[in-house]
Amino acid sequence: MKVAALSGGVGGAKLAEGLARAGAELTVIANTGDDFEHLGLSISPDIDSLVYALAGLADRERGWGRADESWSFMAALGALGGETWFNLGDADLAMHVIRSQRLAAGEPLSAVTAAILHRLGVAAKVVPATDQRLRTLVETETGPLAFQHYFVRERTAPRVTGFTFEGAGTARPAPGALEALREAERIVICPSNPYISIDPILAVAGYRDAVRDAVCVSPIIGGKAVKGPAAKMMEELGLKPSSAAVARHYRGLIRTLVIDEADAHEAAAVEAEGVRAVVVPTLMAGPEDAERLARIVLEA
């Protein structure tokens, strides 16, 4: 089955791995609003989470980066007075160095990503939301913050008031992204943060019109985000963290919301938004869980 999925990082990457294991002919459209330049390197955290998950290189325990990672670079960087608030593993650095070098040589991010996936023997496609610059600014009570500054440096502490997606007005979907959505037999919105992982993609002209009848897996379980600040953001935006709020957020884009058994009582509220609720276990502790959840998404 041809599947196109919109995804952020870790949670979305787990479902993407499950979809690939379940035999989907998969194109993942990856959020690039979290991308940033750090230490002179071009870093694309969500693309990397997807690539590592699909290549079987991801560290499942830590929840980000590569398995069997070492940290000599960070130790030496600190000793030399470099910025150490963003952790870069020694092996992970190879990804950033190669990407930075090829981008500096004029290659688009989509081509660099495709080449890396090919090299790693990954059949699934990962297409950046856009090859142009797209940067999520988190508006907070203390002023706007670049996403990684909000997320990593400030540990999501500042109270959120809104989001700005710099560059979204002029960015264009990367080659293959709209085609994948058009040809997909199933469009999936991964269990990613709606505000900072999926909305930056949808802010690029073309995506909102191309996403229809999607199946979304809710990133909220029992009023909390499995990982990351989604629930905290909902609260700060005056919403009750819930799958019903997710259903409302994606109204018009999704036909089905897969919610966790813990939230079975929310099914009626979800359906009141005009979205079908499918109640199943949604926690992905390992690739088998992810594949099982993926099959439910494909069959929904």
Add this chain to the structure above:
Amino acid sequence: MKVAALSGGVGGAKLAEGLARAGAELTVIANTGDDFEHLGLSISPDIDSLVYALAGLADRERGWGRADESWSFMAALGALGGETWFNLGDADLAMHVIRSQRLAAGEPLSAVTAAILHRLGVAAKVVPATDQRLRTLVETETGPLAFQHYFVRERTAPRVTGFTFEGAGTARPAPGALEALREAERIVICPSNPYISIDPILAVAGYRDAVRDAVCVSPIIGGKAVKGPAAKMMEELGLKPSSAAVARHYRGLIRTLVIDEADAHEAAAVEAEGVRAVVVPTLMAGPEDAERLARIVLEA
């Protein structure tokens, strides 16, 4: 004693460490003709050898790079299809990343180097030959080669016919270099390759006039270079690899050539070039050897 030393990489770095241990108030003027851009990073191999030696971080067995190094980056780089002909250790990468970032931000190489030495608590100064671009091209029978391509990728196999120092015509000595030479009570030419480590420095306007009455330690012992292609180059240039050839090469710049006991028979030939020969053990197996040799250089 105020000492200014001209140096290339490993051999020179050993003597520089010895000079610092011997209590010299040391400024090392470092060859930058080997500098190159690789994987989008600005790499200054001779500066790094000097910094690591003076900070006590150098790997003495391997002869280059840092002690206790790990190699995850290179393994991952190879798996991703990156260029692996030049080895970069995980901790060593921090140096290149910080330097590249600061150079890209417009800081001169001399300032970046000074900041790193300060951070590492090194009292000695390392001043790049120049803050401008200087690039050694090795002319060979099969055409010119960028230095690192000749040295690392081609393993010094091509037959050498000459050298070109790109940028030397317009480069200026980095701040502090000529002052150090002017104020030095002792000028030292380290046991570095005359053609590719010292000549690129001397090719920058101002240095040749500022170097006078120097003491040089010969890089040739028993007709061979302790490390690197100096002897092979001499042969290919039609010279007999010898300390006498070194004396002739530096005629007008040096007053004394320190040669190894194994070459005591060359003393007369050295003195025939108008250069005083000092015959002592010159092999530096460790920092104690280096300090002992440095004391001889300071007292010569």
